[in-house]
Amino acid sequence: MTKKCGSAGGHATSEGQQAHIAQQDNAITRSLGKIKNKILVMSGKGGVGKSTVAVNLAMSLAKRGHKVGLMDVDLHGPDVVRMLNLQGVLETPAEPEGLISPLTHGENLKVVSLEYMMKDRDEAIIWRGPLKIQAIRQFIADMDWGELDYLVVDSPPGTGDEPLTVAQTIPLVKAVVVTTPQQVALADVRKSISFCKSVKIDVVGVVENMSGFVCPHCGETVDIFKSGGGEQVARQFDLPFLGRIPMDPQVVAAGDDGTTYLSSDEQSPAVQAFSRIVSAVEKRLPPVAPPVVLQTVPTQGGSKCGSCGSHGG
Ligand SMILES: Nc1ncnc2c1ncn2[C@@H]1O[C@H](COP(=O)(O)OP(=O)(O)OP(=O)(O)O)[C@@H](O)[C@H]1O
Ligand SMILES: [Mg+2]
Numbered sequence: 001m002t003k004k005c006g007s008a009g010g011h012a013t014s015e016g017q018q019a020h021i022a023q024q025d026n027a028i029t030r031s032l033g034k035i036k037n038k039i040l041v042m043s044g045k046g047g048v049g050k051s052t053v054a055v056n057l058a059m060s061l062a063k064r065g066h067k068v069g070l071m072d073v074d075l076h077g078p079d080v081v082r083m084l085n086l087q088g089v090l091e092t093p094a095e096p097e098g099l100i101s102p103l104t105h106g107e108n109l110k111v112v113s114l115e116y117m118m119k120d121r122d123e124a125i126i127w128r129g130p131l132k133i134q135a136i137r138q139f140i141a142d143m144d145w146g147e148l149d150y151l152v153v154d155s156p157p158g159t160g161d162e163p164l165t166v167a168q169t170i171p172l173v174k175a176v177v178v179t180t181p182q183q184v185a186l187a188d189v190r191k192s193i194s195f196c197k198s199v200k201i202d203v204v205g206v207v208e209n210m211s212g213f214v215c216p217h218c219g220e221t222v223d224i225f226k227s228g229g230g231e232q233v234a235r236q237f238d239l240p241f242l243g244r245i246p247m248d249p250q251v252v253a254a255g256d257d258g259t260t261y262l263s264s265d266e267q268s269p270a271v272q273a274f275s276r277i278v279s280a281v282e283k284r285l286p287p288v289a290p291p292v293v294l295q296t297v298p299t300q301g302g303s304k305c306g307s308c309g310s311h312g313g
């Protein structure tokens with residue numbers, strides 16, 4: 001995608017380079033000007049469910065009738081394309097300055113990931129800071145996002161180059177911070193929140209994922225780890241708590257199969273919890289058309305589990 005300069009040696013401040021940056025800045029501003037809400041999904045710790053939350057948040061918003069973009073800036077471990085089971089090849093735009101079409105999922109969702117940009121999917125790339133910054137800038141400048149109600153950005157864990165670049169490149173981006181209830185994750189989530197403060201991005205709220213376990217036999221939620229830590233951290237920092245998603249084996253199966261269970265219409269505690277989180281996110285961001293029709297799903301009654309007998313009732 002990048003037009004490489006043929007000359008050897010450093011020319012970081014050359015006029016050509018500066019003109020290119022200025023041109024790219026304009027393209028970024030143009031692209032972002034058509035996107036109403038930008039959401040960065042981040043976490044302090046790896047494996048807490050950022051990609052799961054990002055993909056399903058984007059899917060749910062799209063299913064609710066919004067125009068949504070999903071951008072995967074986890075350059076080392078891009079998961080979004082696999083989680084959505086998307087296929088497609090990058091089509092070079094007809095005109096030299098033309099924009100690249102993102103992958104699409106249904107009518108309302110556009111997806112961009114490095115996974116989609118690479119010819120050889122198993123190719124390992126060593127990313128240095130400036131390259132990452134460049135790649136992320138191109139994800140915005142060179143892609144045909146069009147008019148969007150929401151752009152959801154999935155990032156790698158921590159507070160490195162990727163979230164920093166997103167914070168610096170996308171004005172008014174807001175963060176959804178994902179954590180699990182364990183103390184180790186909570187210690188790291190504080191760092192994410194401090195990072196947001198230092199780069200001046202608003203936090204939409206905190207999501208506690210893998211909070212309790214949904215019994216596959218009766219569907220009741222069992223607290224296997226102490227839950228509620230995410231809510232405590234949110235309260236401590238005076239941030240909204242968006243909700244907790246229980247651990248549900250179907251989430252793993254869906255992620256592996258390229259289906260999106262949490263944004264499905266299943267009647268299960270995890271899906272219902274997620275739906276409430278999506279509504280909370282919508283409510284906390286500037287409203288977009290079309291008007292949102294909220295579905296209220298009755299919570300399940302508490303009968304005793306026939307299989308384990310130890311919960312429910
Ligand atoms: N609520 C849940 N119940 C059960 N499994 C879950 C849940 N949320 C996420 N998972 C599973 O946990 C694993 C890690 O999730 P995911 O890839 O979304 O995390 P991540 O924070 O994006 O990880 P990384 O830091 O590597 O990018 C996946 O296998 C996913 O299916
Ligand atoms: Mg991920």
Ligand SMILES: [Zn+2]
Pocket residue numbers: 215216217218219220305306307308309311
């Ligand atoms: Zn049970």
